Amino acid sequence: MQYHIILTKECNLKCEYCQGGSDSLPREIRYSIDDLKKFISLDETPILEFYGGEPLLRIETLEHIMDSIPARFVIQTNGLLLNELKSHYLKKFHSILVSIDGKRDVTDQARGNGVYDRIMDNIKLIRQKEFAGDLVARMTVVQGTDIYENVMHLLTLKEPGFDHVHWQLDFEMFWEAWEHTVPGLSKCLDSYNSGISSLIIWWVLEMQQTGKVSGIVPFTGVMNSLLNDTDSNLRCGSGIDFYTIMPDGRISACPVSIDFDFSVIGSIYDDLPSSLPGKAKVGEPCTSCDIFKTCGGRCLFVNRSQQLLRENGYPIICSTVRHLVKELKEAVPQIQTLINAGVIKKSDFDYPEFNNGCEIIP
Ligand code: SF4
Numbered sequence: 492m493q494y495h496i497i498l499t500k501e502c503n504l505k506c507e508y509c510q511g512g513s514d515s516l517p518r519e520i521r522y523s524i525d526d527l528k529k530f531i532s533l534d535e536t537p538i539l540e541f542y543g544g545e546p547l548l549r550i551e552t553l554e555h556i557m558d559s560i561p562a563r564f565v566i567q568t569n570g571l572l573l574n575e576l577k578s579h580y581l582k583k584f585h586s587i588l589v590s591i592d593g594k595r596d597v598t599d600q601a602r603g604n605g606v607y608d609r610i611m612d613n614i615k616l617i618r619q620k621e622f623a624g625d626l627v628a629r630m631t632v633v634q635g636t637d638i639y640e641n642v643m644h645l646l647t648l649k650e651p652g653f654d655h656v657h658w659q660l661d662f663e664m665f666w667e668a669w670e671h672t673v674p675g676l677s678k679c680l681d682s683y684n685s686g687i688s689s690l691i692i693w694w695v696l697e698m699q700q701t702g703k704v705s706g707i708v709p710f711t712g713v714m715n716s717l718l719n720d721t722d723s724n725l726r727c728g729s730g731i732d733f734y735t736i737m738p739d740g741r742i743s744a745c746p747v748s749i750d751f752d753f754s755v756i757g758s759i760y761d762d763l764p765s766s767l768p769g770k771a772k773v774g775e776p777c778t779s780c781d782i783f784k785t786c787g788g789r790c791l792f793v794n795r796s797q798q799l800l801r802e803n804g805y806p807i808i809c810s811t812v813r814h815l816v817k818e819l820k821e822a823v824p825q826i827q828t829l830i831n832a833g834v835i836k837k838s839d840f841d842y843p844e845f846n847n848g849c850e851i852i853p
Pocket residue numbers: 776777778780781782783786787788789790808809812813
């Protein structure tokens with residue numbers, strides 16, 4: 492299973508949508524690495540994903556964990572301190588997820604001046620230091636973002652470039668508190684959906700012209716299910732195969748909802764990894780939804796906090812999922828033709844290899 496390890500709640504940025512994240516105490520790890528090791532050793536195939544705050548603010552703890560616990564390692568970072576990771580540890584990472592929102596102006600507007608350039612310098616450096624794993628650009632998409640332009644920007648960067656691009660909608664705009672402060676939402680959703688359609692057209696064209704399946708994570712993950720006719724659970728895996736170990740050792744089903752009672756389902760002291768699945772699940776309206784088996788429910792946090800959403804918040808979010816799934820379904824015949832002709836392989840859509848912290852459905 493996959494465990495997010497919150498190394499600290501401190502962050503060296505104050506991005507528009509996060510403002511430094513959860514303020515609840517404790518902000519620093521209170522359990523011993525031995526306690527963590529004891530818990531993780533009960534899982535035969537653990538994946539540890541360092542998370543924060545900004546996990547690279549606690550490099551010594553990170554190194555200690557990597558030295559002490561046998562696991563596959565992933566990190567989700569804002570990228571500013573990647574230059575401080577020694578080559579020995581870099582090479583041990585299966586995947587590095589870097590938060591970046593697209594072009595320089597878009598990224599710097601949300602994250603701070605100069606952030607884009609520092610990320611670019613650092614991803615170049617880690618490649619020079621022989622990090623050979625999966626480098627994922629993780630975008631936060633705020634209202635008004637040109638999704639086509641910014642995904643294309645990240646996807647087509649070269650030396651340094653990213654292997655995959657993933658994004659999440661900044662759903663703060665769907666919360667009740669924002670209802671009267673964010674005008675023009677429906678126009679922005681139309682523009683987002685239209686950008687998704689354009690991206691899918693480009694994605695398929697690229698397959699036809701180059702035989703390459705470009706690493707657009709939401710498309711690849713959903714298309715994989717459609718091609719193989721498989722049902723999906725909640726795709727981020729929260730409460731299924733994906734948990735977050737909080738600084739005090741309690742375990743949350745989701746890394747974002749750590750301060751909500753529904754999400755806190757155990758602790759490394761009192762529970763076994765095998766006792767965690769099924770303790771927090773999505774419910775209605777997802778379980779009765781006609782595309783539940785493809786969508787998986789999108790987000791446990793939103794599903795269990797519907798009372799906090801703005802009026803019609805759920806249908807508004809779902810309209811983006813429905814559009815994505817519909818457009819990908821329509822692309823299936825073209826993609827199947829390319830597979831049958833040997834231009835691409837069905838296995839090109841086998842991503843991610845394991846739950847790497849990409850939620851698949853934005
Ligand atoms: S489309 Fe909406 S209602 Fe349907 S499963 Fe997904 S999140 Fe749930």
